Amino acid sequence: MRIAWVTPYQKSSAIARFSRLVAEAFDSRGHSITLIASDRLQLTENHPPPAGTGPLHWSFFELYPAAVDAYDLVVYNIGDHYERNFGSLRLIDRYPGVCIIHDVYLVDLFLGWAGSGVQRNVAHSVVSSLYGENVANQFWNRVGQPDFFEWSVAEAPMTEWIARKALAAVAHAPFYKRRLTDGCAGPVSVVALAYDAPKTLPVVRDKTGSVRILTVGTVNKTNRVESVIRTIAASPTLRDRCEYDIVGQIETPYKIALQAQIEDLKLNRTVRLHGYIDDFELGNRFAESDIVCSLRLPALEGASASCIEAMLYGKAVLVMDTGFYSSIPSDIVLKVRPTDEIEDLRQNLEMLVLNAGKRQILSGRAKDWAELEYAPDAYVQRIEPLLEAAVGERPLFEALSQISLVLQTLRVQSEDLIVRQIGSEFQKLFCSGKPRGQDGL
Numbered sequence: 001m002r003i004a005w006v007t008p009y010q011k012s013s014a015i016a017r018f019s020r021l022v023a024e025a026f027d028s029r030g031h032s033i034t035l036i037a038s039d040r041l042q043l044t045e046n047h048p049p050p051a052g053t054g055p056l057h058w059s060f061f062e063l064y065p066a067a068v069d070a071y072d073l074v075v076y077n078i079g080d081h082y083e084r085n086f087g088s089l090r091l092i093d094r095y096p097g098v099c100i101i102h103d104v105y106l107v108d109l110f111l112g113w114a115g116s117g118v119q120r121n122v123a124h125s126v127v128s129s130l131y132g133e134n135v136a137n138q139f140w141n142r143v144g145q146p147d148f149f150e151w152s153v154a155e156a157p158m159t160e161w162i163a164r165k166a167l168a169a170v171a172h173a174p175f176y177k178r179r180l181t182d183g184c185a186g187p188v189s190v191v192a193l194a195y196d197a198p199k200t201l202p203v204v205r206d207k208t209g210s211v212r213i214l215t216v217g218t219v220n221k222t223n224r225v226e227s228v229i230r231t232i233a234a235s236p237t238l239r240d241r242c243e244y245d246i247v248g249q250i251e252t253p254y255k256i257a258l259q260a261q262i263e264d265l266k267l268n269r270t271v272r273l274h275g276y277i278d279d280f281e282l283g284n285r286f287a288e289s290d291i292v293c294s295l296r297l298p299a300l301e302g303a304s305a306s307c308i309e310a311m312l313y314g315k316a317v318l319v320m321d322t323g324f325y326s327s328i329p330s331d332i333v334l335k336v337r338p339t340d341e342i343e344d345l346r347q348n349l350e351m352l353v354l355n356a357g358k359r360q361i362l363s364g365r366a367k368d369w370a371e372l373e374y375a376p377d378a379y380v381q382r383i384e385p386l387l388e389a390a391v392g393e394r395p396l397f398e399a400l401s402q403i404s405l406v407l408q409t410l411r412v413q414s415e416d417l418i419v420r421q422i423g424s425e426f427q428k429l430f431c432s433g434k435p436r437g438q439d440g441l
Contacts, residue, residue: 001388002031002032002072003073004068004073005034005075006058008077009037015102018305022380028377031380036058037057038058038077038088058087062090075098075387076088076166078100078109079102081108082112096165096167097167098169099168105159105298127158139155166183168189169184173303186390186393193379194375198283211352213349214245214291214315215248215294216282218248222300226261227345229261229267230342234342234346238346239270242270246258247277250273255273286315292317294306294307294319296322299323307328311374313367315363317362318335319334320336321337331365
């Protein structure tokens with residue numbers, strides 16, 4: 001297949017790293033793939049692409065629309081960051097393709113689009129067509145309010161908004177497949193994320209004798225570092241025997257609040273905030289850690305790159321039993337129940353800190369399992385049937401595009417309910433009997 005692979009490509013993007021790995025795997029299996037950077041602006045600092053794969057900038061297809069005819073399929077990698085996914089939103093209605101949905105929560109992406117000159121009634125109709133008029137009214141009334149995030153996670157995550165634009169859709173864990181199936185007229189599959197860790201580990205710094213706990217990722221209330229800090233403070237075992245490193249981008253107000261918590265609990269010599277660090281330094285942090293806390297509540301991502309990376313490094317990993325993390329076998333990681341967070345954190349951390357043998361057993365299991373489950377070659381093999389099905393259905397969607405042009409002459413907006421209704425009837429007439437997912441669900 002000849003594939004245009006649209007993806008964020010900023011160097012700090014986990015999706016960019018994933019795309020580079022997958023491009024190499026596609027190439028090794030005889031496919032032709034071109035990476036298309038979806039970031040709003042042309043980048044000066046990005047991942048070096050595999051030879052012969054690009055990247056082009058998304059604007060190339062606005063300048064030369066016929067260029068898309070060189071490809072059998074367009075694949076869009078969608079996350080919740082508006083600036084990084086700007087190009088995908090500009091292209092997807094004109095060039096429908098397969099959507100790999102990396103984040104379950106797409107509200108920030110939607111609000112970025114809605115604030116880019118889209119008429120309010122059009123944006124409102126998107127929400128109401130997905131969740132009903134009552135939820136749509138609440139959505140706009142709550143935007144900017146303190147409870148908007150928690151409310152929108154539960155009531156209007158906007159996952160289906162992107163799914164219904166797709167020829168076919170991919171989830172990286174089972175927990176949000178239903179939302180994609182509800183939105184996408186084509187097949188939907190669950191394919192475990194592809195990721196890697198360096199083959200040669202960086203040199204580990206001299207140990208202090210303490211057990212090192214690590215959290216990696218954007219630092220905010222959802223990754224539960226406050227709970228870990230409180231747990232360490234309340235446990236003499238943890239306070240005396242461990243060090244806790246927190247790595248990742250953090251906004252100044254939250255950094256100030258965390259630092260105040262650390263000082264109040266007299267953990268200045270135990271807990272350290274590092275902020276964003278480069279890949280080499282991050283590799284060092286992973287290599288020297290003993291335990292990785294990969295805790296998200298709520299879990300907004302389709303899969304956790306940092307959790308997968310920790311397993312690939314061969315670390316004992318502690319996760320929240322929700323979302324993507326629930327799909328990891330319970331003998332591979334230790335799980336914290338959201339309803340008993342502090343109790344489970346203390347019990348599991350104390351056990352791991354005191355029991356090096358248990359850490360070693362979990363580390364070995366995690367590494368062996370992750371190397372198979374998240375291998376880029378395995379990802380390509382699993383996704384190929386879905387992509388081939390989408391190529392077969394592309395003529396049907398091109399016919400729908402012609403219908404769409406007629407509707408536009410009638411001043412029908414692309415997000416109006418009638419467009420969805422016509423698409424649904426088209427699916428019944430020409431696509432009946434086709435499975436919605438590769439597993440038959």
